[in-house]
Amino acid sequence: MCAARPIYIDYQATTPVDTRVMDVMTPFFTEMFGNPHSTSHSYGLEARDAVEAARVQVAGMINADPREVIFTSGATESNNMAIKGVGRFFAGRKGRMIAPVTEHKCVLESLKYVAKLGYEITLLPVGTDGLLDPAAVKDAIRDDTALVSVMHVNNEIGVIQPMAEIGAICRERGVYLHSDAAQAAGKTSIDVAAMNIDLLSLSSHKMYGPMGVGVLYVRRKPRVRLEPLMHGGGQERTLRSGTLPAPLVVGMGKAAEIITNETDADHPRIRDLRDRLMKGLQQRVPGTFINGSLDHRISGNLNIGFEGIDSEALMDAVKDQIALSSGSACTSAAVEPSYVLRALGLSDTDAHASVRMCVGRMTTSDEIDTAIAALSAAVTTLREADESRLRVHTA
Numbered sequence: 001m002c003a004a005r006p007i008y009i010d011y012q013a014t015t016p017v018d019t020r021v022m023d024v025m026t027p028f029f030t031e032m033f034g035n036p037h038s039t040s041h042s043y044g045l046e047a048r049d050a051v052e053a054a055r056v057q058v059a060g061m062i063n064a065d066p067r068e069v070i071f072t073s074g075a076t077e078s079n080n081m082a083i084k085g086v087g088r089f090f091a092g093r094k095g096r097m098i099a100p101v102t103e104h105k106c107v108l109e110s111l112k113y114v115a116k117l118g119y120e121i122t123l124l125p126v127g128t129d130g131l132l133d134p135a136a137v138k139d140a141i142r143d144d145t146a147l148v149s150v151m152h153v154n155n156e157i158g159v160i161q162p163m164a165e166i167g168a169i170c171r172e173r174g175v176y177l178h179s180d181a182a183q184a185a186g187k188t189s190i191d192v193a194a195m196n197i198d199l200l201s202l203s204s205h206k207m208y209g210p211m212g213v214g215v216l217y218v219r220r221k222p223r224v225r226l227e228p229l230m231h232g233g234g235q236e237r238t239l240r241s242g243t244l245p246a247p248l249v250v251g252m253g254k255a256a257e258i259i260t261n262e263t264d265a266d267h268p269r270i271r272d273l274r275d276r277l278m279k280g281l282q283q284r285v286p287g288t289f290i291n292g293s294l295d296h297r298i299s300g301n302l303n304i305g306f307e308g309i310d311s312e313a314l315m316d317a318v319k320d321q322i323a324l325s326s327g328s329a330c331t332s333a334a335v336e337p338s339y340v341l342r343a344l345g346l347s348d349t350d351a352h353a354s355v356r357m358c359v360g361r362m363t364t365s366d367e368i369d370t371a372i373a374a375l376s377a378a379v380t381t382l383r384e385a386d387e388s389r390l391r392v393h394t395a
């Protein structure tokens with residue numbers, strides 16, 4: 001009846017909601033619909049209890065105390081809250097923030113905002129493997145540094161930053177460490193205690209939970225000080241006013257519980273699928289290159305370039321068969337090459353020739369084989385078309 005849907009290998013853009021997550025959410029939309037802050041009756045109380053249970057589940061995933069878990073609308077809000085919140089609290093007393101150039105746009109834009117409050121922003125380069133050198137963080141810290149912000153896992157190339165080393169440096173210098181861990185949850189272990197992380201952002205829809213909910217972890221000991229973005233009823237320890245979306249929070253809690261219990265079992269399978277995809281493409285397509293460290297990388301990510309190919313044309317050619325992504329950003333004027341790939345030293349041409357794929361919990365090996373066939377055929381066709389154009393020109 002309906003045409004086959006394209007194969008989804010874009011798990012870093014978003015993930016499907018796990019059916020087990022959906023099942024626990026549903027009653028909170030319909031029967032148990034109470035406001036979790038209305039504690040004068042059983043409707044509110046059951047919603048509140050469910051929210052508190054979810055807080056425990058999320059805390060368990062990152063080795064935190066449940067009281068340190070603040071629910072937000074997603075990682076964008078959490079990142080804004082951490083950077084602007086610390087920036088506003090220490091405005092006039094501290095004067096610097098540090099981050100690698102490969103951060104997500106919402107971190108970079110929040111840093112631009114605190115620059116207007118008077119902070120000097122130090123953006124650190126990364127190596128050709130995409131990794132940040134902890135020694136560079138150490139050298140950049142000054143007495144007036146308020147915050148270092150380092151993403152745990154990069155959303156384009158999937159590399160895992162050395163959080164524990166960076167955390168040790170920040171703690172020694174008494175500087176807050178914030179980490180955007182939207183791409184890390186369920187893909188690599190997060191331990192805010194062992195890694196000395198003071199603030200950490202999570203996004204439910206990147207971890208098989210629903211869209212529209214996330215978390216900011218805020219350390220209690222030593223206590224992290226920040227101004228709230230939202231003022232109102234004083235929910236979430238006054239840090240984030242507004243009615244919590246109880247069904248979504250419950251879903252995020254279940255998603256975290258599944259990750260805590262199952263991630264280790266899921267990883268080898270996902271890594272095998274990613275390796276099958278990578279090797280299949282390398283075998284079938286000449287002139288490929290891999291972007292970013294393969295050793296320090298989440299198991300599902302593949303960022304691969306095809307020499308001479310325009311990634312937009314490639315994605316267009318396969319869009320009925322495969323859902324994948326290019327790192328490029330469409331601005332109103334033109335397609336800009338990925339600033340992450342540029343930071344690894346890639347030329348504009350090579351950055352434009354690269355695509356991002358990410359395998360996930362629901363991916364099958366049949367899907368990988370179909371993806372390899374579709375992509376390699378499309379690259380061949382595009383290159384042949386280019387060659388015949390060249391021949392016409394030179395004739």
Ligand SMILES: *Cc1c(COP(=O)(O)O)cnc(C)c1O
Pocket residue numbers: 012073074075076077104106151153154155180182183202203204205206213214
């Ligand atoms: C998806 C993502 C975000 C934004 O998360 P939302 O919950 O969609 O706002 C921030 N940072 C990284 C690294 C991401 O991958």
